[in-house]
Amino acid sequence: MCNLYLEGNRAVVDLSKCPYEFASPEFINFHLKDLSTTTQPIKRIRYEEEIVVELDEEKTSVLTEYAAFIRQLETLMLRDDIYGMKEDPQYVNRKNILKRFYEYVFLNPIIAEQQLADYEEPTPERSVFEKGRATFEAWIGGILKRYRVLKLYDLVKKTGDLRSAFLSLAGLRSLYFVASLVLDIPKNAKPLSDPDASYKLPYGIEVQIYEVPGAEAYLYVQRNPLIEQLPQDLSKLLRETINEQMKESFEDVRWEILMQLKTREYRQYFIDKAMMEGIKITPEQALAMGHECAAWVVGLGAHIENIALDKNNITDIYIDSENSPLYVEHAKFGICHTLYRYNRELLERAFKNVVKTTGGLRKFDESAPIFDGVIKRLSMRCHLQRPPATFEELQGALRIMKEQPFTYAQYLNYHSMSPFLAGYDDVLVSLGCSEAVLGLKGVGKTMFTAAKITAIGTRRRVLPIQDIEEIPVRAFRKRGFHIGAARVQSSEVETGRTSELDLVSMANALLRMGDAAIIINEVRSRSAVQGIINLLNTQPGVFLLYNLHAESLRDVQDRLELVFGIPAASMYATDRYSFLKKVRFGRKGRIYRVLGFEYESDIEQKKFIEVFRFRRGPSIEECNWECKFLRNPEASSTNFDKFDMKKIQKDLDIAFIPPALVRRAEESGIPPEQYMLQAFFKGKMYYDIMKTSR
Structure with missing residues (x-):
């Protein structure tokens, strides 16, 4: 049956071993037969499925009362004296009608009652069979009288069918249109x-x-x-x-x-x-x-x-x-x-x-x-x-997935970063710094990577490489961005027998067609990681944005060395490492996806310099992002209502210049201080957009 067993006076039905869906007609049929063959008293019934349903004593009694009636009916059907004499022409019909009634008791109580209530016999041709007919009709009357007062039968009359009645006992309901x-x-x-x-x-x-x-x-x-x-x-x-x-x-x-x-x-x-x-x-x-x-x-x-x-x-x-x-x-x-x-x-x-x-x-x-x-x-x-x-x-x-790309202003609205951090990220992306966006599953790596396309602008080709079309390419094209999309085989597999190119081959092929910003979404396999590292080391200065699952720089280093067999020194080929994280305040508080910390690679000193760090407060409004390379409080503030650009120009207090910014400043000939001021300006712009949208 469906694995009914007893724990004291409680019956437990283990539905993981039952071949039928819970509350399906087949399940109810077998379940009633299980109950009718259990003679020990049952006060509660517990159904253990993907959900757990337990009937209290009152609801359990509805089923156990019905099961007790079935046991009485089975005992009665074994008696020969209720059917009359075997020579009676109606003897077989009497046995068959009770048998049909018994079968419908498990399937449809309404039809079962009708079967018995509609049963009529012709007047016997011989008086010797009259007593048998009277006896059987009396038994039928007694069975119907008892059956009609059963709680389950009454519940079926109210709900329409046996399944609906059972569901009402279990505190469940079924859709009227489909069996769900x-x-x-x-x-x-x-x-x-x-x-x-x-x-x-x-x-x-x-x-x-x-x-x-x-x-x-x-x-x-x-x-x-x-x-x-x-x-x-x-x-x-x-x-x-x-x-x-x-x-x-x-x-x-x-x-x-x-x-x-x-x-x-x-x-x-x-x-x-x-x-x-x-x-x-x-x-x-x-x-x-x-x-x-x-x-x-x-x-x-x-x-x-x-x-x-x-x-x-x-x-x-x-x-x-x-x-x-x-x-x-x-x-x-x-x-x-x-x-x-x-x-x-x-x-x-x-x-x-x-x-x-x-x-x-x-x-x-x-x-x-x-x-x-x-x-x-x-x-x-x-x-x-x-x-x-x-x-x-x-x-x-x-x-x-979001049909429209995220913007820095939206990230400010969701308390994911500070205004200056948003402006600084915009500046570094526009300068073509390669970056790895890291974090655990579901922190928003893909959307943060896609949001950087707005900072790349319309003056550079953008080529997302992905196995699943997650970056909203068409949304960017509508806004004038020069963006193409390349489809590759899944990065979770090392090799494949598909017609799709692997990630590394596609990236190399695209770079032969001219300078472009390459965005690689979801890097997982060894060949993909190794290919990206080789790409960064063999083509210095390539503008590459990619994301993968990691919690810290040590996590990335261990994975490269221990899992993929790649020297950790190759990490310095990536200019920036941004780590996203989820935070919440309270057990049931809202989940916020924020930029946790950010590092830049110092190629000369062979080390990673932390440039931003998320500092938690009592609430998301009281959190801030500490800027390590500027001492000005505005660099870590989340409120730019009273921001004064002229004051910042005069009083820019630099602790150190981030290494990635140093390299880009040397290439362009523009002092790094100008880029920092540009980051403040863009941060103020995104902050004003966010305030206006509210």
Whole structure:
């Protein structure tokens, strides 16, 4: 069965070993049989799945009472005396009707009751069989009388079917349109009072962030009133359309725009169908229904599609396995749990649609169990895994990328750096200093690297090299930047049998076409790291921006020497090292992505000079970025409201000149002090832009 075992008077069901989905008709069938064969008293039932559901004594009694009735029925069916004489022509029919009743008891209590209530026998031809008929009818009457007062039978009458009744006991509910479970909001959950914790999205979707006492993470809840409050006729029409369209195969179509096309097509279909059948429908309802239908049929499912609409706040969507609740990374509230989950069938369909939407260039099957691709309509990077790369589970991590490039003014708005640091970074990038952007996963390395393109400007060619299109190239082209994009094979592999070039070969090929700023996104493999080091050492002065995972300079050095076998001295070929980090204030405080510290390479002294350091305060507003090479308080200040450029020109107090700035000043013949003043000027400019935007 489904591994029911007893711990005292509590029954525990281990769903990790059960072949059926929790609360599916097959599961309920076997579960009731398990309960009916357990004679020991049960006061509570605990279901252990990706979520844990425990029924209290009152709810458990609903199931145990039903199981006790089944045991009585089984005992009764074994008695021959209730069926009358074996010579009676109705003897076999009587056994069959009880057998059918017994079978439907596990499947549909309403039909089971109807089967027994509708049973009638003709008057026996011989009086000797009259007693048998009367006896059997009396037993049927007794069985029905007992059955109709069972709590589970009454609950099924109220909810409509056995699955809905079971879900109501478990505190769960199922979507009306597809077989997908949705958790209920915990009774002790409280809406956050933060003004950013409640907002609206397209298609009438409402978002509310809840705090659950005792839980470490917040709860992210979406409501879709237009869909949830649909009249019964429209709900039925939507369900029928989804079920019909899921059987269709969409061949020779443009999957890149199919979601939008189907949304409009289904919208018009619902309007036309409602008019034909005399059902009232509004344009808003039709559009919401069209989006819901298209999401399940050709999209990623309504849950993920609706979460993806929250692109200004949600950065990542995580799927641990089928039947496991989704959880998201919120830009302000960090990791948040949700109430939504996918069963195996729906998740397989969503993953299949992802592969088709990304162009189908890469396979996703048993021979290629890991998939990376980008859905352009959602600006979403999709990392999917399936067996044999997992233990029979489907897993996914979906990152929603920013369609517009970040700017230094936005970084100031999010308290990621100080104004002078932003201006100094702009100046060094415009001078062509090579730089490594480092940090752990999810700190914003790619976006910070992409933001530097604005500092490069429109007078230089920019060539991003990436295996996944994460840097918003088209957004820069629209603004007059000369930017091309090169696609290479994944940097996670050492060699590959694909038609795509490796990262190093592509970089060398592009540099033969003339001077350009090379941006390499996500460096992971040994060959990629070694290639970048060789590039920097064999072509001094090359303008190269790249990012990789590391927490400190020692981390980079150890990885080069111990993992990749590259001398640590080669690190001096990179002019600058910027480290990003995540900080938060309080257990449930907002996560801030900040520039933690920055070093510049001193090639002559063979050492790294720290130029900026993040200093933590009681709150993000009280944090600052200590400038090591200037003693002026303005260089470390986050408030430029009273900044005086003339005063800085007169009183510039230099502790030392950063080595990368020294080298660039020697090349240009411009004193480094002028570049420092330029950094102050640009910092003030970005600060004023940020203040104006607010």
